[in-house]
Amino acid sequence: MKLFLRVQLPLLLFYAVQMLLVPLLYWLTGEGRPLSIVLYGTALSAAVLAVYLGFRYLRHRKLYIKLNDPEAFLDSASEPLGDAPLPEAVDKLLEIYGREYRDQLGEEARRVDSHITFMNRWVHQMKTPLSIIQLTAEELDDAAADSIREEVDRLRKGLEMVLYTSRLDRFEDDFSIMPVSLRKAVSETVAENRRLFIRRGVKAEIRIGEELQVYTDAKWLRFMLAQILTNAVNYSGGSGKTVTVAAYSQGREVILEIRDEGIGITPEDLKRVFNPYFTGERGREYRESTGMGLYLVREICKRLGHRVELSSQPGEGTSVRLIFDSGIF
Amino acid sequence: METILIVEDDAKLAGLLQTYLSKYGFLTVIVEDFSSVLDAFLDSGADLVLLDVNLPKYDGYYWCRQIRSRSLCPILFISARDSGMDQVMALENGADDYITKPFHYEVVLAKIRSQLRRVYGSYAQQPEERTVRSGPLTLYPERFAIQHGELTAELTQKESVLLEALMLKEGRVVSRERLLDLMWEDQHFIDDNTLNVYITRVRKKLKELNADNAVETVRGAGYRLNIAGAP
Numbered sequence: 193m194k195l196f197l198r199v200q201l202p203l204l205l206f207y208a209v210q211m212l213l214v215p216l217l218y219w220l221t222g223e224g225r226p227l228s229i230v231l232y233g234t235a236l237s238a239a240v241l242a243v244y245l246g247f248r249y250l251r252h253r254k255l256y257i258k259l260n261d262p263e264a265f266l267d268s269a270s271e272p273l274g275d276a277p278l279p280e281a282v283d284k285l286l287e288i289y290g291r292e293y294r295d296q297l298g299e300e301a302r303r304v305d306s307h308i309t310f311m312n313r314w315v316h317q318m319k320t321p322l323s324i325i326q327l328t329a330e331e332l333d334d335a336a337a338d339s340i341r342e343e344v345d346r347l348r349k350g351l352e353m354v355l356y357t358s359r360l361d362r363f364e365d366d367f368s369i370m371p372v373s374l375r376k377a378v379s380e381t382v383a384e385n386r387r388l389f390i391r392r393g394v395k396a397e398i399r400i401g402e403e404l405q406v407y408t409d410a411k412w413l414r415f416m417l418a419q420i421l422t423n424a425v426n427y428s429g430g431s432g433k434t435v436t437v438a439a440y441s442q443g444r445e446v447i448l449e450i451r452d453e454g455i456g457i458t459p460e461d462l463k464r465v466f467n468p469y470f471t472g473e474r475g476r477e478y479r480e481s482t483g484m485g486l487y488l489v490r491e492i493c494k495r496l497g498h499r500v501e502l503s504s505q506p507g508e509g510t511s512v513r514l515i516f517d518s519g520i521f
Numbered sequence: 522m523e524t525i526l527i528v529e530d531d532a533k534l535a536g537l538l539q540t541y542l543s544k545y546g547f548l549t550v551i552v553e554d555f556s557s558v559l560d561a562f563l564d565s566g567a568d569l570v571l572l573d574v575n576l577p578k579y580d581g582y583y584w585c586r587q588i589r590s591r592s593l594c595p596i597l598f599i600s601a602r603d604s605g606m607d608q609v610m611a612l613e614n615g616a617d618d619y620i621t622k623p624f625h626y627e628v629v630l631a632k633i634r635s636q637l638r639r640v641y642g643s644y645a646q647q648p649e650e651r652t653v654r655s656g657p658l659t660l661y662p663e664r665f666a667i668q669h670g671e672l673t674a675e676l677t678q679k680e681s682v683l684l685e686a687l688m689l690k691e692g693r694v695v696s697r698e699r700l701l702d703l704m705w706e707d708q709h710f711i712d713d714n715t716l717n718v719y720i721t722r723v724r725k726k727l728k729e730l731n732a733d734n735a736v737e738t739v740r741g742a743g744y745r746l747n748i749a750g751a752p
Contacts (some may be wrong), residue, residue, distance in 0.1 A: 200524055216693065241631055315601075316575075316601035316602055317601070319601035319622040320531050320534060320601060320622060322622070322623040323622045323624060324531070324533050324534050326623045326624075326625070327537045327538075327541070327625075327626060328537065330625070330626055335696075336741070338696055338699075344623070348623055366553055366604070368605065382706060386700070386702060386705045387702055390698050390701045390702055390705075393712075393713075394722060411604075411605065439680070483665065485748040
């Protein structure tokens with residue numbers, strides 16, 4: 193209403209001037225008319241104006257309400273504004289903008305989609321050469337072969353990270369929630385990464401009851417475990433240390449804790465460890481650090497409905513906890 | 522002796538698999554013409570098929586169905602794709618198992634053996650038992666036994682794994698990392714001390730067979746089996 197009145201303000205002013213002009217003319221020509229007839233004429237004319245404005249407002253009501261507070265009507269943006277010429281024209285303009293916007297959005301989505309497809313294909317293509325290097329290195333004996341194996345492991349992990357990062361965008365079609373045995377998932381992931389443990393001389397200790405199961409997606413869980421374990425081993429800081437993986441239930445929740453005996457994280461870094469590309473002071477010393485591991489873990493947790501917590505005592509170690517909503521015993 | 526058909530369009534990878542598998546006593550045939558995989562299968566009389574998914578002309582799923590229509594032999598997929606959907610596709614097209622790239626030799630070998638055991642009966646019933654020979658030493662990895670001339674000794678599973686690794690590379694160094702890797706257990710990390718204990722036990726077994734000092738320690742690197750060096 194306020195906007196409507198503001199739009200009509202020039203008309204009202206124009207009208208007021210007109211209304212003053214008539215008595216002025218009478219006065220100038222010296223034609224004496226009783227004041228009452230002048231006021232009557234003014235009132236009559238004002239009534240006609242009021243009817244006109246009322247009619248106009250009713251025809252354009254929707255348009256003015258929406259123009260007054262556009263944010264509030266985002267959801268009903270496609271609702272027609274009315275059949276008066278102005279609302280119709282605005283409708284048409286909005287529709288053209290909307291179509292253009294949707295077209296661009298669609299094109300962008302297709303671009304992202306084809307990029308993801310390309311990335312997936314590319315990663316898969318790289319896996320055959322990787323297999324060949326890995327198998328060839330297995331046949332070699334000297335120290336060089338160990339070094340090649342180490343690099344192949346890193347390549348493999350890098351590719352895996354690319355794959356899972358791009359899969360994250362299509363998460364909805366790429367997960368299935370099932371009861372998963374924590375003990376099995378953890379020991380298989382540890383075994384998969386055993387070369388890393390061996391190379392760093394870090395021990396793995398698994399303390400999880402056989403019966404403990406959680407509702408989750410096995411593939412994503414194992415990816416998260418691999419990220420957390422890799423961090424734990426890399427930041428353990430030397431051989432002879434132990435990475436402990438334990439799980440216990442607390443009320444309705446099941447908590448999986450991965451604890452290392454490493455150098456820990458300083459309190460000022462602690463807030464940022466889940467940020468993408470954050471590597472921190474220590475991270476820069478390890479070539480593996482992309483700073484994406486914990487970020488991905490948090491993103492995956494968000495989508496799977498789990499929680500992730502991290503606590504650390506500098507100099508004593510870090511522990512990452514995955515918290516599952518409800519377990520099965 | 523079982524024949525394995527390798528359907529993999531990367532010639533290098535196929536060649537590596539062939540070399541490795543023949544070391545373990547398998548006959549291998551590599552498919553070269555990917556427009557007639559089924560013919561190659563029928564000609565080879567293969568007992569098991571290793572099948573890649575991405576192939577020129579038709580994909581692995583297609584050939585899997587073709588082979589399935591003629592034979593019940595085990596088919597193992599080897600593929601870079603690792604999503605659940607791909608594995609389901611493979612199994613629904615008649616595959617028996619699925620190996621994702623990059624893989625380790627042991628995984629391929631273990632899966633081949635388990636399929637053959639399931640389909641053609643246990644190894645014990647086979648006329649030929651798998652053996653690893655190295656000079657005068659003969660290892661029977663399936664029943665954990667080692668023979669030297671007339672003498673035989675029983676081994677534990679871990680000792681057998683250790684000896685097999687050393688014998689396959691006789692005269693060359695097998696790194697500690699490699700041995701630790703082979704001996705990894707589900708729950709426990711095998712540390713250096715434990716490896717030392719196992720090596721000591723293996724040496725004792727070899728001593729019982731009059732093959733003293735065959736296992737040499739190579740400082741900072743690993744261990745080497747040297748039968749010729751033994752008295």
